[in-house]
Amino acid sequence: MAANPVLQVASLKIVEKPQDSQTLVRPKGRITAATSIALEQRLHDLIPAFRRVVLDVSNVDYIDGAGFGVLASIHFEAKLAGCALEIVNPRRLSKKFCAAGCTRSSRAAKNIWA
16 A cells, blocks of 8 residues: 555545554545545545544535435444544534534544544
């Protein structure tokens, strides 16, 4: 596996930074019906390889219903596999996350479905 793999799909760029038993995934751009499948596949591939996956959405400008569906699906897949999936830094998206009723705050970071 490359040190910092990068995947570019349409209007979404996905950068990974693996460290020991965890990895940081930083999508940049828009998570939509057109791009969410690539994000879902990448996260799906990471779940068996890491005990903790941190998804930093601070550079995500927009997320649609398909994107939320992917996050929910991958969260439950990770949970079943014993992998902790944390979605952090949803500043730009916090209104949408709040509207979806799934935001929980923590002192260290804002995590969704943590």
